[in-house]
Amino acid sequence: MKEQAHSPWSNRSFPEAAKDLLADSQIRRNVRHATNIIQAKRNRVVGELPDWEQLRVSGAAIRAHALAHLDHYLAQFEDNCTRAGGHVHWARDAAEANRIILELIQRHSAKEVIKIKTMTSEEIGLNRNLEANGIHPHETDLAELIIQLGHDKPSHFVVPALHKNRQQVREIFQREMHLPDLGEQPEDLASAARTYLREKYLRIKVAVSGANFLVAENGAVCIVESEGNGRMCLTLPDVLISLVGIEKVVPRYRDLEVFLQTLPRSATGERMNPYNSIWTGVHAGDGPKEFHVVLLDNGRSPILADGEARQTLQCIRCGACLNACPVYHQTGGHAYESVYPGPIGAILTPQLHQMKDARSLPYASSLCGACYEVCPVKINIPEVLIHLRGKVVQQDQKTLAGKLGLWNIGMQAAAFLFEDSTRLSLAQHLGQIGQKVVVSKNGFIEHLPLMLSGWTQTRDLRPLPAQSFRDWWAQREKAKPGAASSSSPQPSNATEKPHAE
Amino acid sequence: MPNSSDARDAIFSSIRTALQVPANADTAAVAAEYAALPRLYKREGTMNSEALLDLFTHRLVEYDAGVCRISAENISREIARILGERGRKRIAIPDGLPPEWLPAGFDFQNASRFNEHQLDQLEGVLTGCTVACAETGSIVLQNAAAQGPRSLTLVPDFHLCVVFAAQVVETVPECFARLDATAALPTTFFSGPSATADIEMTRIKGVHGPRFLDVLLVL
């Protein structure tokens, strides 16, 4: 079985996928509603902490430090986890991780497993793979259960089903749990899930989880959650398998004092989420008898080489950047066609794909900066987006089609104009004359050709005024008494043509 | 099993190539770099004990937990009162719970070694705690005397927790300072009863963990 390390959901570009979602007013309403609520809560509880900025600074510094010495801290984690009775496995890619997990489950002859929400397992397509091998995974997080029973895909990594409203959830539960009389109050729905899952917790002996943090110093694993389904999966089964990205390690236990403040406040707008579980290896008489950690690379380690983009891996998956993003507000998560949507997805996904796929994602942002402003580990997402755009452009310029593409030609031409003001001025004059072909009777531009046509679908464009500012200024200077000497002093060492580079 | 050591070597070498670092890190240098990381956030609390307990109580009430301030000599009486009001008789208790806490007239069962099915038959659980954090309204349990294994406080639907005023700290960093020495023990933070906001962001109490939480705050 040879699987692709990352299989994008489809080959559609972001603008194409977004178009479909924009047409779905129900999804847009649901996304808007949910993100508005989380954001308001988040702003309130973040505003309570006078040391929020210091927490961000420390969080960013700790994560950056851990990444800069990732080999060191991973080795430390492995040692300490093993000493505490855990087993550490290494997976280079999705296929390897799937094989390891499948074998562990088969070794215990399990036919079913219970799962806590883990985006890493979505990333490797674990459920699909288990099902293909006759093992049924049961998602236990309410939202993941909604997604699984609805044969849907997550659209947010903190609240994966935020695109569904209560009526839609009820329909899914009615059908899949055979509960024709189920009500639509959120309480009814949650209680149906409680009953449906409780039997599974008490029966199924193998669980699969992700993890929020690994602690190098003592081999501890930390998982934060809300519902208690996590505690059920981490505590009751005999065997626990945690699939974790290699970037999730922090140096010391006390580092959690930073992240357990910033993560819940950023993720769900709570001061602390209802449950955090922290454990090391196995503990006699408490929890699983067998504990496995599968450490997954799957495209992460090469990202470390890029000094500018490395900060992408600092992410603690709080989802705050999704909730703050005006693009995400419009499209929801599915338009990104990746397990990791939103601003962080726009930088993480293409890098995990080694910039071979998902190349439209770095452009799926207006660079408004709302993501950077809220990020609890200070990932400068707009900066990384621009950096990745630079990579896309460079790749394109290596191909003939890219070189001759309209974008490249247009940008080269513009660069040529901007290097010299006489060229710019000439272009302005030509534009003032040439635009006559596109200006409508009402004096505005209502239709533009080619790649610019999308703009004028919903917007008019003001035509160029008859006189540019620089021409107005020149005229004004001329009209001044004694205007012979220009009021624009020739700067001593400025040259019209910048020195050649 | 796929050959894990091949994968391990490959991943480490890929990381080291990317970071341009040698195979054996200079641990002293890494430690020095770590020690120099900025830590200007608030660590020590500043509240007096009165304000601290008020804040803790306020947070718990916000989480819909019941809170009662009592004095040490009344622990047993208050436990009886709350269990009576809640109408719960069969109560799980962990190893090491002070026997003088236990009022007569209830069926207290030492459940430290119960499996989940046995736990599922009980109507509640009574424990102490390791530390509590006022700022976040969190109570921290570890597998230690009077707290027991994690499943004990997970399966029963009602949790009555005894917290001593001296166990309450103000900030999360203070909380971790107290936990540091016993960091290897299985640890659970809980902040209010289990909840979800997965459906239209409406907070619903009690999905899988205990749905009812009462706290006796002992002054």
Next chain:
Amino acid sequence: MRVSLFITCYNDTLFPETGKAVVRLLERLGHTVEFRKEQTCCGQMHWNTGYLKEAIPIIRHFVNVYRDAETIVAPSSSCVSMMRDHYMKAAELAQDAKLAADVESLLPRVYEFTEFLVKKLGVEDVGATFPHKVTYHTSCHSQRSLHLGDIPIRLLKQVRSLELLPLENPQECCGFGGTFSIKNPDVSSAMLADKVRTVLNTGAEVCTAVDNSCLMHIYGSLHRQRTFVRTAHIAEILASTAGAQEDGK
């Protein structure tokens, strides 16, 4: 004070009235304005679209033109944020230590227009009169990069006869984002629709901002919908005086 105006390429080409207003206002406040005709563009469009190496000569050109200027003022927060956020990076990318040194010496002398009025000149009342209902859109770069805070609002509050109407979600992006609006026209339009709805809901006659790029975008929809709401750069409001001819666009 001798103020060197960086008009920016798109204001030069598309919004000369904004430049005229800046000149009028600064001269009214007793300052001398110079215009270096060699100026072109800050390089933002190329940089933000990923044409990083193409942006470098443009940046070099900017630095050369303004090397000895005393104070540089630009009526565009996005261009100023381009300089503050990215010029050093560009110098690093170009591996040009001299450019880096030039940028370092130049940046403290560059101001966004309203920032210049309030922070450098210390004026809030610029003696303007503008008898209209106005709403203010907080452009992304003005708040998240330049951190202008309430500076523009403070200026507008001092304008005589101006009725300032609060905009809902003033900090949310209008969806322009330069080439974003061309590469993602549908998402951009949806963002714009939200923005325009909030603008119309205020009942304002004029929507203002410190960036003409956002205003061009917002007006594109206001005009397409044949509303009578206009847009005007904040400089045009601050420059207008009683009886003087208004030049909102």
